Amino acid sequence: MYDLLKTIDDPAALRQLDRDSLRPLADELREFILQSVSQTGGHLSSNxxxxxxxxxxxxxxxTPYDRVVWDVGHQTYPHKILTGRRDAMPTLRQWGGISGFPRRSESEYDTFGTAHSSTSISAAIGMAAASRIKGEARTAIAVIGDGAMTAGMAFEALNNGGVSEDLPLLVILNDNDMSISPPVGALNRYLARLMSGQFYATARKGVERVLRVAPPVLELARRFEEHAKGMVGPATMFEEFGFNYIGPIDGHDLDSLIPTLQNIKALKGPQFLHVxxxxxxxxKLAEADPVLYHGPxxxxxxxxxxxxxxxKKAYMQVFGEWLCDMAELDPRIVGITPAMREGSGMVEFEQRFPDRYxxxxxxxQHAVTFAAGLATEGLLPVVAIYSTFLQRGYDQLIHDVALQNLPVVFAIDRAGLVGADGATHAGAYDMAFLRCIPNMTVMVPADENEARQMLFTASQLGTPAAVRYPRGAGTGVATVKQMTGVPVGKGEVRRESGRALGQQRIAILAxxxxxxQSLEAGTALDATVVNMRFVKPVDAELLAHLAATHDALVTVEEGCVMGGAGSACVESLLASGWVGPVLQxxxxxxxxxxxxxxxxxxxxxxxASGIAASIRRRFPIADAPAASTSAASTSAASAPAADPAPSDAPPSHAVTAAPDATDGGAKLVA
Structure with a gap:
């Protein structure tokens, strides 16, 4: 099995095969991907x-002398397999294993790290310009999907790349959604090969030289060529950017792909190939339902x-149900997503409220400013967006929403660590970059029902507000249909320490x-545990009370320590004049x-064990007696509930600047 594929350890070996062997190789590669992903999970349909x-x-x-940049990068499993990582595929997206996206530190064939969309053309232009400056005869190739072409950054790059007639650049539009449905048969194959060939390119330039003496005739010829191309593909727009447009061609037909690419390789200047x-x-199952098999x-x-x-109900389900319930109650509700309908839990909302989806x-960026425009007209837009994707709309969040104090609700999914998708998708920074913006309210729910109530609170404020919640299932708390909201800027004590002040009475602000996790650690240490709820405004009254009744405070967050929620607590405490010890x-x-x-x-x-260990290292505190089970009590603003969730220790071979488990993300203040 995989007789051909086993012989390919790098592209140089691939290039030694005769053309007739490539079709069987493709069959083996496709079967290998299917079997591999079914064992590990990962992206399937796109690959x-x-x-x-x-x-x-x-x-x-x-390759790798010629540079290939894969946009988004979740379609690079074939690339990884053909570039020496076939045997590493069982470790895909696992701790210590290979990434599900291109990574420069992983292979010289991964020329640019990509996981967020629409960056490939810009990066490839930079590479092409660098090769020209250094006098190196290499081609830079950007492979970008039709979905990624919807982003403004892609068009900014096209606008820049097409102005240099000698730039060694090829942009390949991988049209895999059939949103453009051109003919891809024998006639189209012939035209694509013709338009990419040297005869066509030479003849075109010759005709231009002849007709240059008669500008009206030359312009007529150019228009005729554009319209002739337009009959078989959307050529005109890309030609206007300065690219030579070729295609569309069948991206599964090696007898069309290879000669077309060979012809393009011999051409000069920016080229655009549509496959x-x-x-x-x-x-067949993935062909029938590519969304279901996108990331199984x-x-x-x-x-x-x-x-x-x-x-247990996933947080995106909680959001989706809340959005539908709110839309029934309030006709002003509008739902917005930047291409993440399924991932954000908005399928039912689209079906039930298509005019408001x-x-x-x-x-x-457009999603955020579009929401701002809706808000100016009295509507109540809800932007469902992943934490790392909101980073791309940060200027719009500040300038177009917060500065104008517009009532836009940001439902921020994938907050915190996201597991297999790794650093590119981890929502580590949203609390830090949101809390510094004036007019923003930032909420962090501890469970599913609190998420529902916080979303309702956000919708009632009349100002910009964000609710950030993690990927995956919650703690198992049932959601309450009635929407009552939560007191703005108020936390709650979930567990009260039985220790007396002076006996190292610790409060964990989670x-x-x-x-x-903090409740489990707090039970072991007999510490007070607080659900802080609000990153902004922070509960200054509760913080002052805890500072007066405890010897030390510990803040815990699944976000960056630098400038995060713990820093908000420290700033509030310092402003009140308290200078006791705080562990972040x-x-x-x-x-x-x-x-x-x-x-x-x-x-x-x-x-839980890591939190407890960090507290023991910083403060001389003993474990709570086995019989100690102090009941949860309330303070200035409080209520009950919570569930613990332990975890295993990781292997010792950390990769990509993984943190040291002994220190974690700890910072000691005062």
Whole structure:
């Protein structure tokens, strides 16, 4: 099995194959991907769709000398397999294993790290310009999907790249959603090869020289060529950017791809190749439902993905249900997503309220300002967005929403560590970058019902507000249908220490997902545990009370320590004149690699045992007696509840600046 594939350890070996061997190789590669991803989980549909394109690129171009930049990068499994990482595929997206995205530190063939969309053309232009400056005869190739082409950054890059007639650049539009449905048969193959050939290029320049003496005739000829091309593809727009447009061609037809790429390789200046591929190609179940098979967990390829057993409700489900319930109650509610309908839990909302649902494509900046425009007209926009994707709309958040104090609700998903997707998708910075913005309210729920009530609170403020919640399932707390909200800027004491002041009475101030872990640690140490709820405004009254009744304070957050929620607490305490010891625990000043979420938390010292260990190291505190079970009590603003959730220790071989478990993300103040 995989007789051909086993011989390919790098693209140089691939280029030694005869053309007739490439089709069987593609079949083996596709089957290998299916079997591999079914064992590890990962992105499937998109990778099945890029098998032939990947083979053709490495066969025609001299990689890695010629640079290939894969946009988003979740379609690079064929690329990884053909560039020496075939045997590492069982470790895909696991702790210590290879990444699910291109990574420069992983392979010389990964020329640019990509995981967020629409960056490939800009990076490839930079590489092409650098090769020209250094006098190196190499081509830079950007492979970008039709979805990623919806982002403004892609068009900014096209606008810049097309002005240099001698730039050694090729942009490949991988049209895999059939949003453009051109003919891809024999006639189109012939035209694509013709338009990419030397005869066409030479003849075109010759005609231009002849007709230059008669400008009206030359302009007529140019218009005729544009319209002729327009009959088989959307050429005119890309030609206007300064690119020579070729295609569309069948991205699964090696007999079309390879000669076309060979012809393009001989051309000068910016080239634009349009290929049409099919997500899930070769696996009928994925072809029929590419969304379901976009990023599956482990499954049996013979049976396909089976419905998961009912379990704890995911936070995105909580959001989706709240949004539908609110839309029924308030006609002003509008839902906005930047191409994350399924991931953000908005499928039902789109079905029930299609006139109030907007998918703006991969255009986070536009999503934020679009919401601001809606808000100026009296509507109540809710932007469902991943934490790391909101980073791309930060200027708009400040300038267009907060500065004008507009009532936009940001439902921030994937806050904190995200497991297999790693550093590129980890929501480590949202609390820090949101709390410094005037007019913003920032909430962090500890469980599913609190998330629902906080979303309702955000919708009632009349000012910008954000609710950040993690990926995946909650703690198992049932959501209450009635929406009552939460007191703005008020935390709650979940557990009261039985120790007397002076006996190292510790208060743990926890945010969001860290409440459950802190309750377990607090029980072991007989410490007070507080669900702080609000990053901004911080509960200054409760903080002052805790400072007066405890010997030391500990803040715990699943976000960066630097400038995060713990820093907000410290700033409030310093402003009140308190100078006692505060230990800040959170994510360290490092990018956290991919792996099992529980193991990552343990590696950062943010599981229950890690929190307790950090507190013991900083303060001379003994464990609570086994019989000590101090009842939770309330203070200035409080209420009950919580569930713990332990985790395992990670392996010792940390990668990509993973934090030291002994220190975690700790910072000691005063």
């Amino acid at each position: 099945l769709g890029t098998v032939e394109l990947t083979i053709a690129l490495h066969y025609v171009f001299n 049409v591929t099919r997500k899930g190609q070769g696996y 967990g482990k499954f049996n390829p013979a049976e396909g993905i089976r419905p998961a057993a009912a379990g 907007f998918d703006v494509g991969i255009a986070e 945010y969001g997902t860290m409440v459950a 625990l959170g994510l360290p000043d490092a990018f956290i690699d991919h792996g099992d979420p529980a193991k990552l938390l343990a590696q950062c010292g943010l599981d």
